[in-house]
Amino acid sequence: MSDSLKDRLVREILLTGPMTVADYVTRCLHDPKGGYYATRPALGERGDFITAPMVSQMFGELIGLWAVETWQRLGAPEKVRLVEVGPGDGTLMSDALRAARLAPAFLEAAELILIEPSQPLRREQEKRLADHDLSPRWVRSLNQVETDAPVILIANEVLDCLPARQFVRTEGGWAERRIGVNDANELIFGLTAINDGFDAPDMDIEVGQVLEISEQQAGFARDVATLIAQASGAALLIDYGRAKPEAGDTLQALKRHTKVGPLDEPGEADLTQWADFPLVQEAAVRSGADVTGCITQAQLLGRLGIEHRAASLARARPEAEPVIRRQFERLTSHDQMGELFKAAAIFSPRSLIVPGFEA
Known part of the structure; x- marks a missing residue:
């Protein structure tokens, strides 16, 4: 029997029911045997x-x-x-x-x-x-x-x-987005109706939108x-x-600086x-x-x-000025970080x- 994190999550969900997004992310990041940060952080x-x-x-x-x-x-x-x-x-x-x-x-x-x-x-x-x-x-x-x-x-x-847990406003009220398993034993997103106990925030949220x-x-x-x-x-x-x-x-x-499906490879990517x-x-x-x-x-x-620090570094290392400028832009530009x-x-x-x- 396989003991990958994905297989263990599938077995757990089949046994106990759909898992909240927050619980899923926590397991993917910190599971002692297969969690991303616990076993293979790649920065x-x-x-x-x-x-x-x-x-x-x-x-x-x-x-x-x-x-x-x-x-x-x-x-x-x-x-x-x-x-x-x-x-x-x-x-x-x-x-x-x-x-x-x-x-x-x-x-x-x-x-x-x-x-x-x-x-x-x-x-x-x-x-x-x-x-x-x-x-x-x-x-x-x-x-x-x-x-x-x-x-x-x-x-x-x-x-x-x-x-964060994820909640979706539907035509029939609020539902929680959870992770379940399909007939092929693949992880899938689904909605679980919320009958009571959910205190919706005072926000204008349209039907179909996700609230975290x-x-x-x-x-x-x-x-x-x-x-x-x-x-x-x-x-x-x-x-x-x-x-x-x-x-x-x-x-x-994220895996190798590229977005991948959050359910594709549990524990193999940063969530x-x-x-x-x-x-x-x-x-x-x-x-x-x-x-x-x-x-x-x-x-x-x-x-x-x-700005002062970037200028100081450029004066000390003129040959690195283009690199320093790119770093400055990456940290401060409105279309980057x-x-x-x-x-x-x-x-x-x-x-x-x-x-x-x-x-």
């Missing part, structure tokens, strides 16, 4: 997808300087916890720590904590950060981060890995906000997603859904922290000085002015 140009830190060193450097400035605005405490959730292959933190050398007192005060459930990625992080000023401590969840010192937290492309609701994203926001409210500090969230409530099916699978910033911000406020407005990645990087990717911060105390969100 970078030669992998399945690329993130902003891999586009250019400028991204991580500016985030590092953001952390230093946040620490200074917190009063430059003698102890601070620098936390990254989902550090990928360690590129962002590597570049951030290099930039932070401009402020030796910050590095002296900081303890580096990485939250990473994937063992393959943790090994990559360990190698990339081996020779840096701070030696990381790995934990598995936010509730393992102590609250006796301010926290500066970075979460780049974390929310899109926290899946992510309890995992809301839960993450609650955990971050609770940590920040108790410890003080700021959490910077950067991801592609929506800045206002709206309908839409955003589930996608994501858009970050829901309004949901995240509301959950954070309800948990006792304050939030900034939601801005684009282009706005954030512009306010943090990416600049507009689709958004940024928001969760912070405490209320008097703190979070760098990049002053306007």
Whole structure:
């Protein structure tokens, strides 16, 4: 009997019934035997997808300087916890720590904590950060981060890995989109009627449109906000997603930088859904922290000085100027990552002015 993730999912669905989209995505990403992140994460140009830190060193450097400035605005405490959730292959933190050398007192005060459930990625992080000023401590969840010192937290492309259930408005009312099995034992999408218990949002949603609701994203926001409210500090969230409530099916699978069917090869491709910033911000406020407005990645990087940094790199390496320009455009252009990717911060105390969100 085959023991591939797909075959196990088919058997489970046949036994227990159709699976929610959120449960399916979670299994595809984190199943211990066949999940994408648990067994075969492939990041970078030669992998399945690329993130902003891999586009250019400028991204991580500016985030590092953001952390230093946040620490200074917190009063430059003698102890601070620098936390990254989902550090990928360690590129962002590597570049951030290099930039932070401009402020030796910050590095002296900081303890580096990485939250990473994937063992393959943790090994990559360990190698990339081996020779840096701070030696990381790995934990598995936010509730393992102590609250006796301010926290500066970075979460780049974390929310899109926290899946959402999908609901569809039909002529007969609301139904949930779930994954079932057809007569050929293939995974298929279908609709399960909702008879009661669904609190539809106050939005103008047309028949046939998909509404995504992510309890995992809301839960993450609650955990971050609770940590920040108790410890003080700021959490910077950067991801592609929506800045206002709206309908839409955003589930996608990427393999070798190409979109594939989400049900085609469970565990073999990266599955994501858009970050829901309004949901995240509301959950954070309800948990006792304050939030900034939601801005684009282009706005954030512009306010943090990416144009100046790009010009500085080009002066130091004139032969690389065309490459630096392309990297700048990829990070900030409205038709690339600049507009689709958004940024928001969760912070405490209320008097703190979070760098990049002053306007």
